[in-house]
Amino acid sequence: MQSSNGRPRGGGPESPAGSQEPPTPSALGAPDGAGYDDPWYDALASGWGESPGGGPAGAVPPARPAPEKVAAADVYLQVQRSQAFQEVRSRYRRFVVPAVTGFFAWYVGYVVAATTAPGLMAHPVVGAVNVAMLAGLGQFLSTFLLTWAYARHARLRRDRAALELRWDTQELTRGARGGAS
Amino acid sequence: MTGNHQSLALLLFSAFVAVTLGITTWVSRNRHGSAEEFYAGGRLFSPLENGFAIAGDYMSAASFLGISGLIALFGYDGLLYSVGFLVAWLVVLFLVAELVRNCGRFTLADVVAARMRERPVRIAAGTSSVTVSVLYLVAQMVGAGSLVALLLGRTSEAAQAWTVIGVGALMIVYVSLGGMRATTWIQIVKAVLLLGGTVALTVLVLVRFHGDFDRLLLTAADRSGHGAAFLAPGLKYGGDWTARFDFMSLGLALVLGTAGLPHILSRFYTVPTARAARRSVVWSIGLIGGFYLMTIVLGFGAAAIVGPDAVRGSNAAGNTAVPLLALDLGGGADSTGGTVLFAVVAAVAFATILAVVAGITLASSASVAHDLYASLRRRRGTPRSEVTVARTAAVGIGVAAIALGLLARDLNVAFLVGLAFAVAASANLPVLLYSLFWRGFTTRGAVWAVYGGLVPALALVALSPVVSGSPESLFPGVDFQYFPLQNPGLVSIPLGFLAGWLGTVTSAEEPDEAKHAETEVRSLTGAGAV
Numbered sequence: 001m002q003s004s005n006g007r008p009r010g011g012g013p014e015s016p017a018g019s020q021e022p023p024t025p026s027a028l029g030a031p032d033g034a035g036y037d038d039p040w041y042d043a044l045a046s047g048w049g050e051s052p053g054g055g056p057a058g059a060v061p062p063a064r065p066a067p068e069k070v071a072a073a074d075v076y077l078q079v080q081r082s083q084a085f086q087e088v089r090s091r092y093r094r095f096v097v098p099a100v101t102g103f104f105a106w107y108v109g110y111v112v113a114a115t116t117a118p119g120l121m122a123h124p125v126v127g128a129v130n131v132a133m134l135a136g137l138g139q140f141l142s143t144f145l146l147t148w149a150y151a152r153h154a155r156l157r158r159d160r161a162a163l164e165l166r167w168d169t170q171e172l173t174r175g176a177r178g179g180a181s
Numbered sequence: 182m183t184g185n186h187q188s189l190a191l192l193l194f195s196a197f198v199a200v201t202l203g204i205t206t207w208v209s210r211n212r213h214g215s216a217e218e219f220y221a222g223g224r225l226f227s228p229l230e231n232g233f234a235i236a237g238d239y240m241s242a243a244s245f246l247g248i249s250g251l252i253a254l255f256g257y258d259g260l261l262y263s264v265g266f267l268v269a270w271l272v273v274l275f276l277v278a279e280l281v282r283n284c285g286r287f288t289l290a291d292v293v294a295a296r297m298r299e300r301p302v303r304i305a306a307g308t309s310s311v312t313v314s315v316l317y318l319v320a321q322m323v324g325a326g327s328l329v330a331l332l333l334g335r336t337s338e339a340a341q342a343w344t345v346i347g348v349g350a351l352m353i354v355y356v357s358l359g360g361m362r363a364t365t366w367i368q369i370v371k372a373v374l375l376l377g378g379t380v381a382l383t384v385l386v387l388v389r390f391h392g393d394f395d396r397l398l399l400t401a402a403d404r405s406g407h408g409a410a411f412l413a414p415g416l417k418y419g420g421d422w423t424a425r426f427d428f429m430s431l432g433l434a435l436v437l438g439t440a441g442l443p444h445i446l447s448r449f450y451t452v453p454t455a456r457a458a459r460r461s462v463v464w465s466i467g468l469i470g471g472f473y474l475m476t477i478v479l480g481f482g483a484a485a486i487v488g489p490d491a492v493r494g495s496n497a498a499g500n501t502a503v504p505l506l507a508l509d510l511g512g513g514a515d516s517t518g519g520t521v522l523f524a525v526v527a528a529v530a531f532a533t534i535l536a537v538v539a540g541i542t543l544a545s546s547a548s549v550a551h552d553l554y555a556s557l558r559r560r561r562g563t564p565r566s567e568v569t570v571a572r573t574a575a576v577g578i579g580v581a582a583i584a585l586g587l588l589a590r591d592l593n594v595a596f597l598v599g600l601a602f603a604v605a606a607s608a609n610l611p612v613l614l615y616s617l618f619w620r621g622f623t624t625r626g627a628v629w630a631v632y633g634g635l636v637p638a639l640a641l642v643a644l645s646p647v648v649s650g651s652p653e654s655l656f657p658g659v660d661f662q663y664f665p666l667q668n669p670g671l672v673s674i675p676l677g678f679l680a681g682w683l684g685t686v687t688s689a690e691e692p693d694e695a696k697h698a699e700t701e702v703r704s705l706t707g708a709g710a711v
Contacts, residue, residue, distance in 0.1 A: 073695040079708075080698040088705055096275045104436075107268045111432040114261050114414040115425040122413030128398035132257055132413050139264045140470055146271055147466045151459065154279075159456060162706045169708035 075172040079165065088161045095153050099146055106142060110135055186523050187333045193528035197374070198351065201535065204366045205359035217711075219568045220287040220547045221450040222361035224711075228457045230369060232464020235448050237368030238540040239266075239439075239465070240375055240472055242324055242533045243598055248473070249506075250499025252480020253492045256401070256411035258418050259480050261428075263473045265435030270469065272440040274462045279455035280617050280704035281446055286711055288544075289446050289609055290552040293616045295703075296696045297624040300556045305631035307552030309608035310443040312635060313601050314545035315582070317442075318538060320597035322348060322586030325534045331501050332527040342587055349583035352538045356546065356575040360568075361451060364539045371536035376472060378529040382503070382522070383475040385510040386482035394478075401484035411484070427666045431599050434670030438602030441609030444544035455707050479503055486510070498595065504530075542575055542582070549574035592655050596647045596667055600638070603670035607634030607677040615681050617704055621692045626685030633680020634673055641669035 079085050114121055114132060121132035217223060226234070244266065252259030285291035290306035325348045326341035333340075355363050390397045398412055405411040418428035439445060449458040483492060483502040486509050495501040507526040511518030550571035612630040615622045641664045642648065648655050650662030666672075685692075703709055 073699070076699040076702045077695055079702045079706075085702060085706070089701070092705060100272070100275055103268065103271050107265070107432075107436055110264070111261070111429055115418055115428050118413055118415035118419050122409065122415075124409070127395040128402065128412060129395065130409075130412055133260075133398075136257070136260050136264055139268055140474060143267055143271055143466065144470060147274060147463055150274060151463050154456075154459060165702075165706040166708045166710075169702060169706060173709065 072173050072176040075169065075176050079169050079172065082165075084161060085165055088158055088165060091153075091157050091161075095150065095157075099150065103142060103146055107139065110139060186520055186527070189520060189524035190332060190527035193524055194531045197370075197528060197532045197535075200370065201351075201355065201363075201367045204370070205355050205363040208363040208366065209358045209360075214568055216287065216551075216567050216571075218362070219360035219571055220447065220543075220551070222365050224451060224453055226365060226451045226461075228452060228460035229464055230365070231448060231452050231457070231461035232468060233372045234365045234368040234451070235445065235461060235465035236468040236472070237370075237372030237375070237536050238444055238448060239469060240372070240533065241321065241537045241598075242328060242530050243320070244473070244476065245375060245379070245533055246328075246500045246503055246530060247498070249476045249480040249483060250492065250496070250502040251417070252477060253483035253487070253502035253506075254489050254499040255417035256405060256407065256481075256484065257414050258416050260477050261414055261418065262431075263476060265432045266439070267466070267470050267473050269436045269439035270462065270466045272437060273445065274459065274466065276614060276617070277440045277446070278449050278458045278462045281613070282449040282452070282455045282458035283704045283707045283710045284617070284700060285446075285450065287447065287450055287547050287551050289441075289443060289613060290548070292700075293612055293627050296616055296622070296693065296700050297627050302624060302627045303552040303556040305628045306609070306612065307548045307556070309604065309631050309635045310548040311545050311553070312639075313441070313605045313609065314443055314541050314548070315578070315585070316597050316604060317444075317601040318541045318545070318578070318582045319585045319589055320594055320601065321534055321538050321541070322582050323589050323592070323594045323597075325531075325538075326586065326590055328500070328530055328534065331496055332504060332530065338590075341590060345586040345590070346583055348535060348538060349579050349586065351535055352542050352582075353576050353579035355535075355539045356542045356579070357572040361447075361543060364536075364543050365448075365451060367539055368536045371532045372468065374529050374532055376468065378525055379472060379475045379479070382482075382507060382510060382526070383478045386478055386486070386506070389482075389486065389510070397478070397481055397485055401481040403485075404488050405484055406489070423665045426671060427668060430603070430666050430668040430671035433674060434599060434603035434606050434668055437606035437610050437674060438670075439605075441605035441613065442602070443548060443605075443609070444540045447544045447547060448540075455710070479506060482506055538582070542578055545578050546571045546575035549578070596642075599668045599670075600642055603668055603673060604635060604638045606670055607638045607673040608632075609634075610674075611677040611681045615685075616700065619685075620694075620697050621685060622681070622697075623685050623688045623690045623692050625688035625690060626681050626683075629684025630677055630681025633684070634677025637676045638669045638673035641666075641673060645669065 113135070118132075121130065121135065123131045125131060125134060244263070248259055248263045250259075251262060281289075281292055284295060288307070289310055290303045293306055294302045322345050326345045329344040330341055355367060386397070387394075390400070402408055402411040407416060410416060418424055449461070452458050452461055480502065483506040487502065487505045492499055492502045492505060495505060504523055504526050507522040508514055508519045511520070511522035513519050550567050554570050554574070555567065608631050611634055612627050615626065615630060644662060644664040645667055646654060646662050646665070647667050648662070649657075650660040651657065654662075664672075
């Protein structure tokens, strides 16, 4: 277990994987299975409402260990070009880019409206509640909703695929011991 | 305030100090002295614990007393101010928390330096991190001194000075002996106390109005003397156009600065995985959002129950609104309930300051030892000696903060918190985002991004009305004011991003494709994360 998570305990500053540890046969043989009984993978939320559609990204494991030794630096290029990684990255970006644009525009719009158009913001809606109050509470609400949506999206659409990539990458880096970095 | 309040508040506060010192002793009893232990508390905190600790790190006395005071005096504009503090967490959650956890070890500079030539980048990022921390720290230290004067009615110079010294000494003890583990537990205890106190007061306010929020607002508006204008923006930030742009600048700094605060970034290293980092941010957003919502109730409650005139009479900035509200809710100045509630609020405010300063001191000692010392002194050192440097740095920063806190005691330093956020947003955020997301980013771009945000932010403040040229300035006697806004964010944040871009496109260095691939793969998958 210790070798499979490749955690360099007090290892070199920027070394990307636990290259100090010799690879154990079991870890090399079962890179896929190693993930789920790993202590670093938090079991609590992993079983929650995994929707059928949102399983592992690109079921094909990414880059299998190449027959010849590759330099550690090339491992990351290889993984970066793999289809599974690009799928994880595009899932992340497809959520984050519109979400960041949206909430940032909504916040800036709110601040600009509050400072430049107080008349509009003071427009009463119901009782003591006016547009400004609704917009302010709307900021709180949208923050909570986006947080929930992001956490759910990451849990269902990214976590599993990212974890598989993590182990595969670490196996590859371990195979490429002695390389740069 | 009568003697009863004082002695009970002091008693409660001593209890908090005793508990936190107990935690520190208990934690440092079997410490290992490794860098992992000192900076990151062993990285084995749970998301729930870390979520509370982040909330404890973030909710300062300025939020607890300051924002509710602003609402009590200026109504809606206080709420407007508080929104930025919460929305900022979306930037942290979406763009920073998980990726930083995956790529870095202890500090912001780790993330950037992994892709670049290490030395110049570490020196730049370390310098800006220490600058942000010191600005924030001085604001908290001066705040601690004046808080004592406000809450205990001891306005004497000596009492304020001793408070600053005492707070500084305690934070040095927490950080240098207990490291991240003790700091985290202190923040958790503080977050629980602060939220507990806030929930109790909020419930009491709502009970007073029979759960009718509408009537609470109407009463507050009535009592404020402003009528409906109290519930709409404009009373504080709606003056001339300078004031309006000033608020936009502040809002921008708040929403972008949180993701660049070193003491917030360092909290993500205390959990084992990026997933845990994400879940701790989700917890903290829930806690911080709930806290600010309750602050709104407390602020309007103080306006409705105590009244803005009484609040202003006690402290012109409104910082005593919540303590006065507590006194009233408990049954008045001479009742037992009032005494107890007032003392609880005072003790919670002290606890808040102590926990926040400990977190900042720890983060800045990490920047000094891990980034600056390691780069400037090219000595061969084991991780153990780096921890020794960090402990020494914590003592040094603590002493410097005490000295600055004493020097700035009589100055109006309320702008420092906004300035710390502006510097963090101008100097730390551009370099962080570029490193994580821009393939072509180079070393020169990174260095320019940091200094291109840091220098303009500080220079603009030096030329702004908070330093000279107006009666409320630091130096009212002289006038070298050329920049109209109190907060430089509106100008310096775009400058930071621009400088990073300019440095990159003008540098001869080829961006390292492999290093970028490594950062990208590591940040999104966690491969090779420590």
